[in-house]
Amino acid sequence: MTKDKDDSKKSGQKKLSDHECDGCKINSNKQNPYNELISLGKSVVQDINKGKNPKIEMSVRGLSNVFYDKEAKTLALGDKTAQRFFFNVAHTKKFLQTIEVASICKNLLDSMKHASLRDVFYMAKRTIPNTKINIVDDQKETDKAIEDLEIITDFSRECLHVNANKMGSVAGKVIVEDSGDTIDWSKLGSGGWSIPSNVEEIKFKKVEAKYVVYMEKAAVWERLHEDRFWNKQNCIIMSSQGQTTRGIRRLLQRLSVEHKLPIYILTDGDPWGWYIYSVIKYGSISLAHMAGEMAIPTVRFLGITCDDIVNYDLKRHFIKLTEQDISRMKQMQAYEWFVKNKDWQRQFKMMKEFNAKVEIQALSSKGISFISEKYLPEKIRKQDFLD
């Protein structure tokens, strides 16, 4: 044990001085994810040495401890805490899993390498010595352990060197430094920069752009990119394809917090597009403990709104709402942050009356570059956003 502790300490010191991760620094009250993991280990060892039942203490996750923080304007975790004991049949496996994953993360930080969630599962999937019992049988178990460690250490899993999937592209007048390279987002041809799953260690060297448009659809990004929209408007264009990954959300948040750039969300005119906006702005229940790093209360919704459907004559591209659309919309209508928001309630009402949604590409019926030459410049000039 002593040997292990000394090793950790040495590496810990090395990491402490080496820890140049801009993303981590800004978002946590703690100094260093490595030291937090060491503290966790030490407290367990102390319990053992004192002959106490080893325990881990952490905030309760889940609906019962999630509330809407009106001041921060995001979802957040309440102050309910729970204790997990090693000598408790209901806790012992989870206890073991948390410690195992903490040790994997410590090794990742030590070796300065990053793993995917799936990697971590396979790294933890081994039998307990002298038994036939696996430490984990399912990725859900390691995923949960990682979320627990986010709460325990107050660092995101990205800071613990665990990444989710990589997705999305970005272009605009920004120069970053990353992994020893200097990358100019305005000089990357038709492809743009491929957004990494983990953006914590990126350094912004020069940010000329004045705002960010984040869009859900890669095809719309390619349209705006081909039209050099980011150049004409001096902005950043960013997109995923499908889900808004944590890498993208953190990149948006860093641009918002560190460079005070306004962020505008561009989606289909449907409940799912609006939901994307809601999650980026207010956070989600499952990630409430990460709201400080993930939610971006300042983002605004650019479109497609129901007013856009009227003003830009898109009714002839109506697609009837499905049952899923309607139930998603009802859910949102009742969200605490939307319930007193007259503008959004008006949108929900209009869409319900339409009983229809509109895709963003419907704008192409007006001309291939209508979106970049008329719709967006007009909306942005008029500051026609929803909050």
Next chain:
Amino acid sequence: MTKDKDDSKKSGQKKLSDHECDGCKINSNKQNPYNELISLGKSVVQDINKGKNPKIEMSVRGLSNVFYDKEAKTLALGDKTAQRFFFNVAHTKKFLQTIEVASICKNLLDSMKHASLRDVFYMAKRTIPNTKINIVDDQKETDKAIEDLEIITDFSRECLHVNANKMGSVAGKVIVEDSGDTIDWSKLGSGGWSIPSNVEEIKFKKVEAKYVVYMEKAAVWERLHEDRFWNKQNCIIMSSQGQTTRGIRRLLQRLSVEHKLPIYILTDGDPWGWYIYSVIKYGSISLAHMAGEMAIPTVRFLGITCDDIVNYDLKRHFIKLTEQDISRMKQMQAYEWFVKNKDWQRQFKMMKEFNAKVEIQALSSKGISFISEKYLPEKIRKQDFLD
């Protein structure tokens, strides 16, 4: 009509001399997609002027006209042709749709802009003047029309400026020129270059890398990238997340044809991973007419094979085959190109005996960088590939 023809001619000449698209040049016997569209229009106009029933002639698509070309070692279209007449109630709507989409493509080429498949749908979705009938009601109709135009013009839809979805990242010692920018794939930080949906206009300026590893999973790409695998091995690493887009397949094909780079496919050890390999190598039925541009007969399968499962002791990470897995495997086993391939038949047999598959990330159980430090270098050194 005359005015229009003159305009086209003028633009056509402009395009002809401007047409610097490396991808198009190499893959079609024809010279210029623009001129092919003009020819189509002219032949219809000639029919009208002669008082004939306007017709479009093209190869038949679909299973009845698809065969395995043993010489080219890809799927290909046979020589059955069909005629589509304007004055035929069964043909007239499709005729109109083909001409409408041809005109949209001509305008895209004229304006040097690219559209997504969805954009083209919305651009074509309008009522026929003085009627309440839409030219198209569903994207399937414009998608079909675009495939027809691929056959009629002998140019891919990318050459006709219609793009699919964008996905994937690339890194390696390659310098390309694209949209006026010079991009060094080895200097793009942890993100890499985001692969555009359309890679026809990319120019390869310098290709130092000696081979390409294409992997299905972005998380594996990030692993290899962090380990600078492409630098140590002097190769290119490329990945999508999910499907292998046409942009990726064309990029692989251009590196194979224009730069003679060997291409190795790295997937999960399961029937779906193997199917990815089959489609990249031999093409697919739905894209048989594009085999010349899409299929890459020289690609080889790197892993995960059933032998890898044995040799690298991965059996403890077995996941039971599902019914879908088994039926996909049976289908492949019967493919003309696999049926006489002893090595592959052996793989199918082994997996059937295992009644289990293994994910590529199972390699992480041996250490986070086992894949880049041992598995891949060993396999590549021994040239342990399947053909």
